[in-house]
Amino acid sequence: MDIEQFRRAGYQAIDRICDYYISLRDRPVSSQVEPGYLRKALPASAPPEAEDFQLIADDYQKYIIPGLTHWQHPSFFAYFPTACTFEGILGELYASSVPNPGFNWSASPACTELEAVVMDWTAQILGLDKSFYNTTEVGGGVIQTTASDSALIATVAARSRYIREHPHVAMEKLVLYTTTQTHSLGKKAGLVLGLKVRALEVTAEDDFALRGETLEVALKEDVDAGLHPFILVATIGTTSSGAVDRLGEIADVAKHYPFLWLHVDAAWAGVALVCPEYREACQLPAINAYADSFCTNFHKWGLINFDASCLWVRHRKHLTDALDVTPEFLRSKHGDAGTVIDYRNWHLGLGRRFRSLKFWFVLRSRGVNGFQRYITDCTKLNAKFAERIRESDQFCFAAKPFLALTVFRLGPKSLPHLTTLELNALNRAFYARLAARSDIAITQTDLNGVFCVRMAIGAEKTVEKDVDRALDVIGQEGRATLREWERMWGL
Template sequence: MNTEQFRRAGYQAIDRICDHYNSMEEKAVKPSVEPGYLQKALPSAPPTKGEDIEVIANDFQDLIMPGVMHWQHPSFFAYFPAAGTLESIIGDLYASTAMNPGFNWMCSPACTELENVTMDWAASLYGLSKDFYNSANVGGGVIQTNASECAMLAIVAARSRYLMLYPDVPMEKLVIYVTTQTHSLGLKAGLVLGLSVYAFPVRTEDNLSLRGEDLREIIEMDRAEGKHPFVIIGTVGTTSSGAIDNIDEIGETLSDYPEIWLHIDAAWLGAAFSCPEYRERCRVPAINEYADSVCVNFHKWGLVSLDCSGMWVRNRKHLTEALDITPPFLRSSEGDAGTVIDYRNWSLALGRRFRSAKLWFVLRSFGVEGYQAHIRRSISLGEIFVERVREHPELLELVVPPSFSLSVFRIAPRAVPDISADELNELNELYYRNIDKRKDIMLTRTELNGVHCVRFVTGALETKPHHIESAFAICSETAKASIKEYIEGRVQVTKQHRTN
């Protein structure tokens, strides 16, 4: 392909992205395809002769796009937002001009330095302590691929620091602390690293967040049993309900156990740190005081496309001491002189994409005010939904207090007289299945301490108040229909039971 062919194909791709975004709202959120649809449509081997790019691009439109879920759709309220922006696409496209693995400074100085700078910018945007700035040359920020990687690397750094103090502790005695509400990244890191994980149960009356005294009790119990807790993952904005662990209490407790590392997973909610009025509630002051490492995914609510996960550490040497390997073929005069950051020593990977470019485009094109406006708009949209739920207590209820743009709700017990807890769970499972059958809206379910419920989270850039009203209308009508279906099913079962 020469550059003229590339220009034509590139313009066409840009036009099609425009068409896609211009017409997104008319499309269903969810694809209507069956498992295996694409395997059936494509040959089993690549073509022998090269094909024209236009043919491939048309196949992308005709075969791939019908199987895509539209995470940027205004009626997408599931999981967490993937609020990647057009600005981010432009930034990523420019990054393509500089295709290089960026593993050390010399590989492509601009890549390392832009990552230094943008991670400081993001730290400033989020109100993080200067301790986490690259420019202070003690801590610093790095872009990883995803929050699971950030958590794993934090645990690796924590283990390395712990084992320097207690070199004889066998791996089997090490324990990672998470809560039952921590993202699967906690258990996954345990599986990958082969380490034990203890998940603290958290109480609904504590808003599903971990308390400092519970932490102290278990640390003491574990130590008495010869176990060595060495890291705790505190979550600011859990996946299920947006719960925020009591980072201040946790931090205060850990003051008595300074060898235990505190990693903060704020993968989703971290984007809200950009608004000063939310920082107290998000425990940013406590994070700044106590956390050894923090993760915020720019690629969730943070306007950047995947993959782009920000990780800050209070002391970079804990990360690099745990990860630095410098074979001869990777030595460079600048690295040897210690004048530059070599990011390969901050991560698992050697080769890495030039991810800071898209972050830079987004932070500059939105500016602090534009970024804050996006967060505040998402939250106020979420509040409309919460208000509607509260206006219909006979039908629906919030299961826990809403957390910023995330609310968790279910069909209320009072909607069906004399229903048991198990039956109510069954009904809410049916309710979710019925919502999930629809293609014009996307929500996900969860379970909170045995209570089956449905999540609703805003964050797509194009969502407007009327999309929330439609979503609520769907949720309330489907609730009524599900109750009817459930009661009829129960009557049916009872009848059959009587007949038998």
């Protein structure tokens, strides 16, 4: 493909992306393909000779688009949102035209420098303490792929610090703390590192938040048993229910354990800190006072295309002490002099993409006000949704609505004597109906044995009428589930 062929194919790609977004609302949200559909459609081997790009571009429309679930669809309310903005696409486009592995400053100075700058910009708009800024040259921020990577790196840094202070402790004695509501990233960090994970219990009465006393009892038990808890992964806005662990209480207990690292995962909710009115609910003062590391994913609810997980640490040396590798072939003048950041020592791999560009594009193109407006628009839509659930005779909350997430289930006033097991069966039937639809995407979860449904608002194109339609669909399927249930039990 020469330059002029690329120009034509590039214009066409831009046009087709425009067409995609023009027609997005009319598409099914979830792909309706069956497993194996693509392997059946494609040849078993790469072609021996070059194919015309027009054919390839057309095949993308023909074979790939029907196999996509449209996470940017206005009726996508599943999991958490995945951001996609036009500015983000443009950031990725420019970045992908000048790829380099970015493992040190010299590899391409602009990449490292822009990352250091935009991580300070984002720290500032979220209200993070200055000790997390790159300008301190003590703390700092870095872009990772996912919140799982961020938590894994925090765990590696914490383990490394702990072992330096306690060199004779066996790895088998180390314990990573999460709660039963922590995202799979906690368990996965344990699996990857081969370390014990203890998931602390939380209760519905406490809105699934970790309490200080629970931590205190666990720490005492484990230390008495000769174990060494070295990190706690606390969450601001859990995946299942938006729970907010009580960082103040946690810190009161943790202060007696100086080598217990506090990693705060706010993968989804963290971007809401851009709005001053949510900072108290998201415990910003406690994050600023106590967190050793903090993560939020701008690629979820933060308008920046996947991948864009932000990790800030109070002491960058804990990362570099744990991860520094500098063979001769990676040495450089400025790296040797220590005057620059070499981001390879802040993450797991060596090479890294030029992800800061999309941050720069989106932050500037939207402005802080644009970010704030988007977040508050989503929370207002969720407030409306939650209000309708609250007023309903058939549904009830499974957890307190938080920001743009409402977790609810069928709990009809007409059937007040159902047991938890019966209610779970009822709700599994209800969810199966919702999951079978292609005009809405919504996901399930389990809260301490209670099966329920999550409504997460955040696609940028979602407006009030989409939430109204979702309420209609949910209401219809709820009523249909109840009719079926009553028929089955002869009620």
